[in-house]
């Protein structure tokens with residue numbers, strides 16, 4: 001097992017998710033000094049600024065600040081759909097798998113799932129086949145939802161070209177297109193494109209100010225002014241109208257203007273982690289895309305992934321997520337608080353445990 005005592009870099013290194021990122025000193029200062037007002041009266045200048053800047057940046061007409069990605073997706077779907085409508089979503093999408101079925105639970109909306117492919121796309125043919133005919137036995141198919149980057153597919157980004165194809169199909173068939181873009185800026189960084197190109201054909205899009213962009217909370221939902229008016233009503237019904245929300249929007253403005261351009265660093269660090277791990281004999285690197293890395297342990301590692309994750313945490317203050325599945329995969333996500341020194345420390349800790 002190597003010499004663990006030689007290990008003295010004991011700062012917590014939390015790779016479980018980019019959701020564990022916390023606000024920078026600049027964000028904390030901006031939050032302390034934020035000019036605020038009652039946002040339910042549209043009176044909070046900092047929220048208004050965030051919404052205007054986000055709309056301009058993503059090329060949409062209007063925006064609304066929401067508490068989370070989950071709330072943004074639900075507000076969007078409630079604003080687009082009637083009870084009894086159906087939406088076409090990926091079977092491993094965040095909307096379907098990880099939002100408690102809020103669309104069905106609260107909106108009375110039927111998710112019609114189709115398979116998410118290994119490259120995170122939905123096949124156009126599958127979308128076509130999921131559209132219900134105009135028949136009183138069937139729900140009305142209202143919308144198709146994409147996810148960019150795709151969480152469960154391993155952080156894989158969807159290209160502007162692919163999104164445009166789905167947008168074209170949706171338009172031809174009279175459907176709306178919503179993009180769950182919780183990490184859309186990671187996708188823009190991965191393709192080195194203006195984020196506008198990735199959402200050009202969408203009727204609505206959400207993105208998160210937390211996660212890779214490091215704000216403590218908040219997401220933005222964007223679309224047409226009429227859609228945003230309906231989404232604001234949904235937000236109110238969901239208890240998401242926050243009064244002096246400028247305290248959060250102040251951090252959001254820094255996230256939007258200063259943090260998105262450094263996401264490439266997170267991707268590079270994920271690449272370095274994957275490369276370093278692949279050089280360790282008992283490690284099998286399964287996938288790396290944007291800021292996500294998945295790996296598993298070879299049989300001769302002599303321990304389960306749960307034991308390995310526990311040891312890393314106990315002995316080295318390195319946190320990873322056991323992701324499960326047949327291979328006992330382990331998931332890592334890089335973010336602002338994971339630097340080169342942290343990568344070196346993690347690789348040294350893994351080597352020490354396994355050799």
Ligand SMILES: Cc1ncc(COP(=O)(O)O)c(C=O)c1O
Nearest residue numbers: 068069070071094147151180182
């Ligand atoms: C793709 C995707 N959409 C939506 C969300 C929900 O975001 P929140 O945790 O802010 O509700 C997440 C969270 O991880 C996500 O990965």
